[in-house]
Amino acid sequence: MKLWGGRFAKETDTLTDHFNSSISFDQRLYKQDIIGSIAHVTMLAKQGIIKEEEALCIKKGLMDLLEAIEKGEVSFNEKMEDIHMNIEALLISRIGDVAKKMHTGRSRNDQVALDVRLYVREEVKELQRLLLTLMNTLIELATDHTETIMPGYTHLQRAQPITFAHHLMAYFEMLKRDYKRLEFTYHTTNSLPLGSGALATTTYPLDRDFVAEQLAFESICENSIDGVSDRDFCLDLLYSLSTLMMHLSRFSEEIILWSSHEFHFIELDDAYSTGSSIMPQKKNPDIAELVRGKCGRVYGNLLSLLTTMKGLPLAYNKDMQEDKERIFDSIDTLTMCLPIFTAMVKTMKICPQNMYKAASGGFTNATDAADYLVKKGLAFRDAHEVIGKLVLHCVTHDTSLEELSLDIYQSIHPIFEKDIYEAISLTTCVNGRSVKGGPSTAAVKAHLQKARLFITTHSFA
Template sequence: MAQLWGGRFTKETDKLVYNFNASISFDQKFYKEDIEGSIAHVTMLGKVGILTAEETEAIIRTLKDILSEVENGTLEISDEYEDIHSFVEANLIDRLGDTGKKLHTGRSRNDQVALDMRLYTRKQIKETDLELKELLETILKIMKENTETIMPGFTHLQKAQPITLAHHMGAYFEMFKRDRLRLHDIYERMNYCPLGSGALAGTTYPLDREYTAELLEFYGPTLNSMDGVSDRDYLIEFLSALSTIMMHLSRFSEEVIIWNSNEYQFVEIDDAYSTGSSIMPQKKNPDIAELVRGKTGRVYGALMSLLTTMKGIPLAYNKDMQEDKELSFDAMDTAKGCIALFNGMLATMKFNKDRMRKSANNGFTNATDAADYLVKHGVPFRDAHGIVGRIVLYCLDKNIAIDDMSLEELKAISPVFEEDIYDAISMETCVNTRLTIGAPSKKAMEDAIRKEEEYLSNDWKHE
């Protein structure tokens, strides 16, 4: 067992205890960040004169060789080592002898793992942001193509008022836009370098922490060494943001699942993103949407796990904090995969526009506009509400839409109605007279689309 801390101990660690304690099975995921951090640390040690130029050059060259060999598969990360830090350092020492042993000067595994996790999380935030941007571009394309595609808007899963598909998609655009803003906010707050914090109290070596932070593209070093090694707020915030992203994806997936049902038939999911039944040949199942909805729980679980782990930990580092990795890695991979797959499903989905339009017509979604018509002709709103309620009951009894009623039938319920009622309650009028900011009219949506295009063109600069 390759251990870097054996001097104090006289007995061999029990194998079961060793395996329980080891993290190599999952923290090998950030081998690149570990080597990147070590190169920056060694570069700084050379700058301040703790290492000679020859030692600095030899260690950096060998670290790059190790990275290259891991990536091309000639060097395998094995569970012979306790963690990824031990693997890298042991291989360095095997190749450089005493020079390799100087890598860890002025550094603890505590600030090393804090750095690795921060570097890895920072990279994941950037990658998640890019996935969300691609999803937003897909949503915006659908919005542009469907400013006149009328469909029912719902409350309580009941048809409420006519809207357009562009308007419906625009709601999700706003959600995922907020998700990106949360990621940007987390990035700004977390982008400080813990390396140089030592075990918890810094070090007596004359480290240049500002220089190390600069090499690793941080805004600067963390300002308290105890917090530097024990802070996982940024990871909790990221998991919280991922949970919100998954909640949005799950809501969207639920709608796709409903829209795909035989009763709605609003959408047709591409064959590549659906499956059939092993026994029922007529089925086309929305598997991707259902899996995204299901996997939301995994991401929530990672957030709750880390919150629970961190709630009772005194300062500074404690081994409990090793539990920040496995579920977090899974949540990061799950969220990115779900965004990408959902985007693929959405981009290839066909919308049954005629079906959407008929659904809006047959759902009394223009009832509010009929009441507004009466109000504009002097009828008090509460009375107008009651009149239209009687009209709806009449239509239900006759199995017709309000638009199908003759003027005589309408006048029998209220003499206020005139021929212009039909134009007033047409789907186009119901939608396009709603001109306020954020409303579904073609004009309001075109204004919104211009703003969303501007937002996407002014992209986040995080370097």
């Protein structure tokens, strides 16, 4: 007989048991379920709803059960549907009928809402730790390459010279926003739903603020209907992780390009590459490709839960059982991707000469040549036209701006002088862009200093 079976005249069908059960995946919430139950029982005793000795017996039984689960000594039963009913049934079998008092003043609706919030809150902190490790790896790599010149791109066409450090720190800023999104998710999660009951609280004199304090929640859910039907915090998490995966996917795409023979800006370490079953020369960037590919499943989890929630009337509906597999899978995906991605980036070999050679081609210094004319007094639009004509001449004659004679420069416009060659050198082009946020060595070093401060002020003890 189910713990809720008093109203029913016969047992549920085996197919119903299997279809209705969530224990196959929500069993990972066992710790959160037990911790929440201990806080709830402590409050029940404090309020005189159950006896102190009953609470002590239940809490000891729960702690013993937690230890047994973690030792692998406990098997969960599909007929008990979910982790909540399994824990309660196991506790009754261990300590007797006193365990039945544990559920006084609560519903599985507010119980599961609590468990998921406790779980998300814990996992967000772990994801932030992994994220900080990756961010620190980017800082270390960028510190070594503040003078490594490479081409910056728009439309995947060489555009202007930058430094490798500047490029890496663009990803640092993306990840910093990801960190802050997770911080927001933590705070939207950190409100106690327990005490909401099924949807309308209870007639028992619960002290919800006491339970919130016991479980380190910042606040309580102020509306009991919202307390059991809210999954916005799950959506916040899935959106945050989708955006983070998008950033990792973009970075992976560049690593894949950079490691190709056509670019050869980097070489991936053997430990984070794979070979071909038929082509012995191949060294494939499979780790980056898998990270790029797994982005789609995290997107799918977000869209799936958004779709599940969009048509639900208040308050709780069993559809919401679909939240757990979505958040579990996304968390597992990021927990797997972040460490290996960090290790891949940390160990890749940088090829500065190839980066510099690429920056030397494609007229990446053309904008600086135009700026040179502007500083000589020419209007920018006129300067743009002059340099365009020079680039066309170079393309026609298979040469570069650096290789043109001063006579050719002056044949296009007499304002050119010998100092044009210094003005269009790649080092001058990069370091001349010393505006805050720019690629100059000084600007990037200032950025790195701020980045290190962010890591220091957000690191976990």
